[in-house]
Each structure stands twice: as C-alpha cells, then as structure tokens.
Amino acid sequence: MPVELSVKEVREELSRAAGAAEVGGGERATLLLGRLFHEVFAEAIGRDPGRSGVRVLMEAGPDREIASERLIAHLYRVLVGPRLARHHAHLRETTPQVLVFWQATQNLARWLAGITWALVDADRPMSWEEVTQALHAEVSLACELREPGWTDTVRLVGIADALLHVPGKPHFCALELKLGRANPAVDLGQAALYRLIAARMSRGAGASALALVRFSPEIEETLISAAQVVEAEARLLALIGTLTGVALRSPAPVRAPKRPSMTPTDAPKQKPQTSYAELGLKLARAFREYGRSIEITGEPAVGPRFLRFEARLGRGVTFDQIARLTTEVGLKVGVGKEPIVSRDGGRLCMDLQRPDPQTVPFSVVVAALGPRDTRHGSSRLPLGVDLDGKLRFADLASPINAHVLVAGTTGSGKTEWLRMAIAGLMHANTPETLRLVLVDPKLSAFLELRRSRYLWPKHGLWVPGDKDVVEVLEDLVDEMDRRYKAFGALGVDDLTRFVEKKGRPLPRIVLFCDEYFALISQDRQQRKQIEGAISLLGAKARAAGIHLVIATQQPSRQVIQGALDSNMPCRVGLMTQSAIESRMILQAPGAERLTGYGDLLYKDVGDPIRLQAPYLSAEERARMFGGG
Ligand SMILES: Nc1ncnc2c1ncn2[C@@H]1O[C@H](COP(=O)(O)OP(=O)(O)OP(=O)(O)O)[C@@H](O)[C@H]1O
The missing domain is CATH 3.40.50.300 (P-loop containing nucleotide triphosphate hydrolases)
Incomplete structure (x- = not known):
C-alpha cells in the first residue's frame, strides 16, 4: 500500500521553510473572500445556465470588450452581489479587502473571457455547454511516485482549483487561482507539484502544463513548463521522500507523519524491533541513575505513535517517585515528549514516543463498521485505535456518550x-x-x-x-x-x-x-x-x-x-x-x-x-x- 501525501502538506512544509505564516493562518475576512472568489469562479464555469459566465460571454456577440463588460455585470448581479450581501455583517469592517476582492473578480472575468475565446473553435459554431465541458472546477488529482533509493511508493494527491481539458486532446492544464499577495517560492513549489502530477497522469506525454494565475488584484499568470521546473522537481522529490519517511537517508528530520502500509489486521501485530528493546534498557538505566530502580518486563506493546513498556518497581521504590522523574528521564532517553507513566492494575506502564510514528488509515474504520442498517442507521462514533489495534467507538445512543x-x-x-x-x-x-x-x-x-x-x-x-x-x-x-x-x-x-x-x-x-x-x-x-x-x-x-x-x-x-x-x-x-x-x-x-x-x-x-x-x-x- 503506497504511502500517501497531500499537496497541501507539501505546501505547508514549503511555507514553513520559507518562513511564511501561511499554515492555517490568514484573517477570517481574507479567508472568507478567498472562499467566495473560488465559489464565483466555480459557478461562472459551471453548467447552470442562469449562473454560467461562459454562457453570457458566448451570447454577447463578437466584440470582446463588450462581452467582458457583460460578464462583469453578470458576475456582480448574480454571483458576487448576493454573496456580499449575505456576508455583510462579517465584511462590514473590511471595505479595503472587499474592494481588492472586487477588482480581482473583474480581472478574473477578463481572464475567463480570454480562455473562452481560446477554446472556441473558429471553424465551427460551438454552444456554451460545449465550451464549459473543457473546464472543471476543484478536480482531484493523484499520481504515484517511486524514486531510486525509496523504500516505498508515494501516492501524491491534491485538489486543483480548475482543470482545462480540451476535448479530444490528451493533455490538460491545471489551474491554481490565488487571491492576494504572492509567495513566489511556495507558489513555484506548488505549481511544480501539480506539474509533476499532471505529467505522471498523462504518462510522461510531456504535454501537460500548469498555469498559476494570481489575482493580486492584477492578473499575474505563470505558465510552468517541464524545463522550468526540473530543478524544483528534484528538490520536491527529495522533500517528499523526507516528509513521508520513504527516503533511505533523509537529509532533514521527518516533520510530517509517515503514512504507513498498515492494515487493520497487521497494525497491532507489528513485531517490536530490537531498537525498541534497547529503548527499554535505556529507560531502566536512566531511572537507575537517579537511584530508582525498575525492571522492564518483556518487550513493549507497539502502538502507532508510542511504545508501552511494562515494568516492576525495584525494592523500596514507589510509583510517585517514578512519576516525579519523568522529565529528567525523558531528556536522558531522548525521544521527543517525556514518558507518560500510569498504573494498570498492579503494573507500572510507561509510554514512550515511538521514534518511527505511524499513521492509522481510515480503512481501519471502514473495516470495523460492518454493513449498513438502512432503517436504524448507526449511532457509533469512531474514536481511535487502542494498543491492541482495536477501534473504539462512542455510542451516541447511550447516556454516557450522547454528546x-x-x-x-x-x-x-x-x-x-x-x-x-x-x-x-x-x-x-x-x-x-x-x-x-x-x-x-x-x-x-x-x-x-x-x-x-x-x-x-x-x-x-x-x-x-x-x-x-x-x-x-x-x-x-x-x-x-x-x-x-x-x-x-x-x-x-x-x-x-x-x-x-x-x-x-x-x-x-x-x-x-x-x-x-x-x-x-x-x-x-x-x-x-x-x-x-x-x-x-x-x-x-x-x-x-x-x-x-x-x-x-x-x-x-x-x-x-x-x-x-x-x-x-x-x-x-x-x-x-x-x-x-x-x-x-x-x-x-x-x-x-x-x-x-x-x-x-x-x-x-x-x-x-x-x-x-x-x-x-x-x-x-x-x-x-x-x-x-
Ligand atoms: N490522526 C492523525 N494522523 C496523522 N496525522 C494527523 C492526524 N490528525 C492530525 N494530523 C496532522 O496534524 C495536522 C494538524 O491537525 P489539525 O488541523 O486537525 O489540528 P487542529 O487541532 O484542528 O489545529 P487548529 O486548531 O490550529 O486548526 C494535520 O495537518 C495533519 O498533518
């Protein structure tokens, strides 16, 4: 099962590297306007005749300037105005941002007009529906990557803002629409990512292209070709190898979780590696150095993100003495967060962060749910997987788990x-x-x-x-x-x-x-x-x-x-x-x-x-x- 990684995760990593405060950031109004911008675009290229901007363009006659102006008026009346009115309360303090948004939308209209004329076949009449067939909003893209020296295949997935696919032609052009200021390094990285996916999806036909169109609010269009991104792609592949943990020798520490090839059944049964046992020995040694001896009993239970060691307290040592030392011992053992100690019946349990954390795939939930009951449905809310690899649920129908x-x-x-x-x-x-x-x-x-x-x-x-x-x-x-x-x-x-x-x-x-x-x-x-x-x-x-x-x-x-x-x-x-x-x-x-x-x-x-x-x-x- 390939290790999965999303374009968003790579973009976040690129932002972090560029020192940009992009991850989850952004003022609420800007986020809202960004969302409205994408919605307006999706509807303008959609199939609803009352809302389609492409239809307005095609029915406006041959004068392109007049057609663009009609489209702008249509966008305002049908798609933008009602949205601004609906979100009025939230946007009332943000007039400058709304103005920039509206300028960007007008430029979006001009740009869409250009695309539409380029798609119209001069030799035969075309309907607006035919033209919209070439344009798709929010399209899922995915490809599998396997580089020399990688231990696993990586499945790279993302949702492109739009895809331009001329009927009858094998290649396509992925479009990323951005509103606001540019971050060139991050943008180029994301563009190269989609270019990579596009090229692999068209089996190296080499004809797929990627356009990054930013409205800031002026149009800045960047067409990215294979030649331009060769170097960026090589860096990206190295980053992808590191992020997923599939590269044999990672040049940088792994920051995102490794996507494992775990299945619901093999998850709990993973064999502890020798290094886990060594960690247990280190743990016991560290407590001994502080004068509190414990004896680790057996090999640890291996959870997706932590190892649970069971231990016996040495003569005269109390649970509280152990609990008080976890910070110092954690530093000595040197694996991330300090250990969590707990009692399970008469046993002392110590959870240590796993050096090779694994992600539990959603297929675990699907496997545990069983067939649908179409009359009563299910009130079982999945919570997470325990140390035995069992998925636990909260039953909303029961009083203790209702909320x-x-x-x-x-x-x-x-x-x-x-x-x-x-x-x-x-x-x-x-x-x-x-x-x-x-x-x-x-x-x-x-x-x-x-x-x-x-x-x-x-x-x-x-x-x-x-x-x-x-x-x-x-x-x-x-x-x-x-x-x-x-x-x-x-x-x-x-x-x-x-x-x-x-x-x-x-x-x-x-x-x-x-x-x-x-x-x-x-x-x-x-x-x-x-x-x-x-x-x-x-x-x-x-x-x-x-x-x-x-x-x-x-x-x-x-x-x-x-x-x-x-x-x-x-x-x-x-x-x-x-x-x-x-x-x-x-x-x-x-x-x-x-x-x-x-x-x-x-x-x-x-x-x-x-x-x-x-x-x-x-x-x-x-x-x-x-x-x-
Ligand atoms: N169950 C999981 N398995 C693996 N990775 C996860 C899991 N949950 C979250 N992550 C990773 O942690 C990141 C942060 O998660 P998430 O956005 O849900 O945090 P949050 O608590 O909602 O943060 P905020 O409050 O800032 O929105 C995700 O982008 C994802 O990479």
Missing part, C-alpha cells in the same frame, strides 16, 4: 478527528438515518461538505457571516420538542422505538462544531443564548436522536465550565498545552504529554484510555465529502 467534547491545542489534530468521526458516521449511515449540522467558525474544516446530501436541510453548514448561530441551536431545540411530541403520540420514548413502530427511518442529527471558543468569545448576550441552548440539548436531546460534538482549542475554566462541563460527559482530549488544561477536560493530567497528530486520551466513566485517531487522507475526503 462529546473534543479539546486540544492548535495543531493537535482536532479538525482531522472531527472529519474522521463525520466520515465514520457517514459511512455507516444513509442521509435517511443521519443528518449533519456543521458549524465551521474557522471556515476551513467542513467546506467540502457544503453540498453534501447528509446536511440537515434546515441548517447544513454554518460559517461566519451566515445568520446567527443561536438560531441554528434554537432550531435544534424546536426539532427536539417536535420529535418528543411525535414520540408521545405514538407512545414511545426514544428514536429507536419510534423508528421500530413507524417502520421507517428518522435521521439522527449530529451537530459538529470545530471551534466553540470562536462562537462564544464575541458577545456576552450571545454566549448566554448559546449556552442556554446547549444546556437544553445536552440534558434532553439524546433520546430524540440529536447530539452535539463540540471542539475547542481553549479548554480553560472560562470556556468549559458551565454548559459544556455539565452536559458533555464524553471527552476526547488531544494534546493540550498544560496539565491544567488536561485536568479541565479529563479530570487528570496526561494530555499535555501526548504527541499530537491525533494521539488522544478518551474518557467517559473510568480512567482515560490512550487511542490513536485514524487519518482521513485528502483523497478519501474528496471522495467521501465531495461526493456527498
């Missing part, structure tokens, strides 16, 4: 965890048994699901600038009340019995919120209303089949205490910044020592359990979310 609080510092893997959990639910349900309400204050977590058939028709995807989020929550409260009335009329008290009696499905509704803090930090009154609705839903909505999965980057007392703390008994603690934050979520320290990348502690009743979240690759995401 889930997810917390972790920035970059700990919250968004990826939410996406994985959503994909798991979608895989086990149909839109008749599951509906999603997605709250995306950062505008980056769930946008691919904006056209999903799984969205709750009343409120599907909420992003800043949409109507008040309080309305979304209050509509869920109304839906809960409506459901209980219907249940009462039928003499049943929960969703399962209702579905049984009715003989047809009623969808479970699950609200996923990516950043709760962003919702409540704006306005006191609004916070009160949000907390009021969450308290009602948290206390009563489970039996109605309505659930909340809420993530926060700030698990502080001010954020958690109150509505969340008392209504969300089920906790997913990703890496936190401090032991205090860990205590806020899990009532125990430990999350501050997790290693990131979806490494988590899960707690409902009892002690927290350490799990590793499966990872939904960019390609799987595009397939599952994009296709709805």
Whole structure:
C-alpha cells in the first residue's frame, strides 16, 4: 500500500521553510473572500445556465470588450452581489479587502473571457455547454511516485482549483487561482507539484502544463513548463521522500507523519524491533541513575505513535517517585515528549514516543463498521485505535456518550478527528438515518461538505457571516420538542422505538462544531443564548436522536465550565498545552504529554484510555465529502 501525501502538506512544509505564516493562518475576512472568489469562479464555469459566465460571454456577440463588460455585470448581479450581501455583517469592517476582492473578480472575468475565446473553435459554431465541458472546477488529482533509493511508493494527491481539458486532446492544464499577495517560492513549489502530477497522469506525454494565475488584484499568470521546473522537481522529490519517511537517508528530520502500509489486521501485530528493546534498557538505566530502580518486563506493546513498556518497581521504590522523574528521564532517553507513566492494575506502564510514528488509515474504520442498517442507521462514533489495534467507538445512543467534547491545542489534530468521526458516521449511515449540522467558525474544516446530501436541510453548514448561530441551536431545540411530541403520540420514548413502530427511518442529527471558543468569545448576550441552548440539548436531546460534538482549542475554566462541563460527559482530549488544561477536560493530567497528530486520551466513566485517531487522507475526503 503506497504511502500517501497531500499537496497541501507539501505546501505547508514549503511555507514553513520559507518562513511564511501561511499554515492555517490568514484573517477570517481574507479567508472568507478567498472562499467566495473560488465559489464565483466555480459557478461562472459551471453548467447552470442562469449562473454560467461562459454562457453570457458566448451570447454577447463578437466584440470582446463588450462581452467582458457583460460578464462583469453578470458576475456582480448574480454571483458576487448576493454573496456580499449575505456576508455583510462579517465584511462590514473590511471595505479595503472587499474592494481588492472586487477588482480581482473583474480581472478574473477578463481572464475567463480570454480562455473562452481560446477554446472556441473558429471553424465551427460551438454552444456554451460545449465550451464549459473543457473546464472543471476543484478536480482531484493523484499520481504515484517511486524514486531510486525509496523504500516505498508515494501516492501524491491534491485538489486543483480548475482543470482545462480540451476535448479530444490528451493533455490538460491545471489551474491554481490565488487571491492576494504572492509567495513566489511556495507558489513555484506548488505549481511544480501539480506539474509533476499532471505529467505522471498523462504518462510522461510531456504535454501537460500548469498555469498559476494570481489575482493580486492584477492578473499575474505563470505558465510552468517541464524545463522550468526540473530543478524544483528534484528538490520536491527529495522533500517528499523526507516528509513521508520513504527516503533511505533523509537529509532533514521527518516533520510530517509517515503514512504507513498498515492494515487493520497487521497494525497491532507489528513485531517490536530490537531498537525498541534497547529503548527499554535505556529507560531502566536512566531511572537507575537517579537511584530508582525498575525492571522492564518483556518487550513493549507497539502502538502507532508510542511504545508501552511494562515494568516492576525495584525494592523500596514507589510509583510517585517514578512519576516525579519523568522529565529528567525523558531528556536522558531522548525521544521527543517525556514518558507518560500510569498504573494498570498492579503494573507500572510507561509510554514512550515511538521514534518511527505511524499513521492509522481510515480503512481501519471502514473495516470495523460492518454493513449498513438502512432503517436504524448507526449511532457509533469512531474514536481511535487502542494498543491492541482495536477501534473504539462512542455510542451516541447511550447516556454516557450522547454528546462529546473534543479539546486540544492548535495543531493537535482536532479538525482531522472531527472529519474522521463525520466520515465514520457517514459511512455507516444513509442521509435517511443521519443528518449533519456543521458549524465551521474557522471556515476551513467542513467546506467540502457544503453540498453534501447528509446536511440537515434546515441548517447544513454554518460559517461566519451566515445568520446567527443561536438560531441554528434554537432550531435544534424546536426539532427536539417536535420529535418528543411525535414520540408521545405514538407512545414511545426514544428514536429507536419510534423508528421500530413507524417502520421507517428518522435521521439522527449530529451537530459538529470545530471551534466553540470562536462562537462564544464575541458577545456576552450571545454566549448566554448559546449556552442556554446547549444546556437544553445536552440534558434532553439524546433520546430524540440529536447530539452535539463540540471542539475547542481553549479548554480553560472560562470556556468549559458551565454548559459544556455539565452536559458533555464524553471527552476526547488531544494534546493540550498544560496539565491544567488536561485536568479541565479529563479530570487528570496526561494530555499535555501526548504527541499530537491525533494521539488522544478518551474518557467517559473510568480512567482515560490512550487511542490513536485514524487519518482521513485528502483523497478519501474528496471522495467521501465531495461526493456527498
Ligand atoms: N490522526 C492523525 N494522523 C496523522 N496525522 C494527523 C492526524 N490528525 C492530525 N494530523 C496532522 O496534524 C495536522 C494538524 O491537525 P489539525 O488541523 O486537525 O489540528 P487542529 O487541532 O484542528 O489545529 P487548529 O486548531 O490550529 O486548526 C494535520 O495537518 C495533519 O498533518
């Protein structure tokens, strides 16, 4: 199974190397305008006759200037104006950015006019539909790479903003549209990446090209040919080898997780390597040097991101003495985060960061889910894989798992965890048994699901600038009340019995919120209303089949205490910044020592359990979310 890597991950690495604050960065208004820009483009080249810009161009007659002006007027009236009006509240303080956005959109119109004329065949009349057949927005691209000296094949995947494919011709041109200031090194790197994919997809035909079109707001178009990027490609391949860990001798430390060739069955059975046993010896030696002897018993259990050593305490040594020494011992052993020590029955367990961390693929979730029940659907929310390689679930239908609080510092893997959990639910349900309400204050977590058939028709995807989020929550409260009335009329008290009696499905509704803090930090009154609705839903909505999965980057007392703390008994603690934050979520320290990348502690009743979240690759995401 090839190791998978996305263009986005490589771009992030290039940004880091260029010292650009691009990863997850960007002001909210700029992000919003960037999204609107891409949406306008996608609709302008789309098949809807009322919205198509290509149709306007083709019907405007032969004068190109007049045609461009008509297109600009059409874009404003049909595609841009209504969007700006809809997001008015969010954009009202950002007039200069909106002006730049509008200038960029006018230039986009002129550029689209140029492309359209180039596609029109002068020798025969063409319809606007024929011309749009050559243009596709948001296209998934993928290729496999294997370089000399690599231990594995790498599958490189990405979503190009647009693809220009002239019917009947073998080659195509991938387009990247950018709004705003350029970062030439990063742009060239990304362009070269798509060029690489395009060339490999067309089996080295060499005719595929890539154009990077930036609207800043003037048009800056860069056509990238094979000759231009030979050197950039060689550097990129070296970087890809390092990022995925497949290059035998990596010139730089591996920064991104290695995509493993793990399957659900071979994951837990991996044989410990000798170096793991050596790490155990180092660990015991380090404690001995501090006068606390322990004896490592047997070989460690090997999880995807950590090794668990079991040990016996030496004569006169206490658990607390060992726990107090973990910082010093961690430094001596020298593998990333300091060890986590815990008691499992009478045994002492020590978790050490694995020097060769592995990613758990989403196929683990698919394999564990089994066939769909088209009447009742599934209420099982995937959480992560335990040390035995078993995927653990939280059953939303059960009182202790009805609502889930997810917390972790920035970059700990919250968004990826939410996406994985959503994909798991979608895989086990149909839109008749599951509906999603997605709250995306950062505008980056769930946008691919904006056209999903799984969205709750009343409120599907909420992003800043949409109507008040309080309305979304209050509509869920109304839906809960409506459901209980219907249940009462039928003499049943929960969703399962209702579905049984009715003989047809009623969808479970699950609200996923990516950043709760962003919702409540704006306005006191609004916070009160949000907390009021969450308290009602948290206390009563489970039996109605309505659930909340809420993530926060700030698990502080001010954020958690109150509505969340008392209504969300089920906790997913990703890496936190401090032991205090860990205590806020899990009532125990430990999350501050997790290693990131979806490494988590899960707690409902009892002690927290350490799990590793499966990872939904960019390609799987595009397939599952994009296709709805
Ligand atoms: N389960 C996982 N397996 C492997 N890598 C992961 C996993 N989860 C996250 N990652 C990696 O960690 C990076 C950060 O994850 P993510 O964006 O989900 O963090 P976050 O907690 O939502 O951060 P922020 O709060 O800043 O948005 C991802 O780009 C991905 O490379």
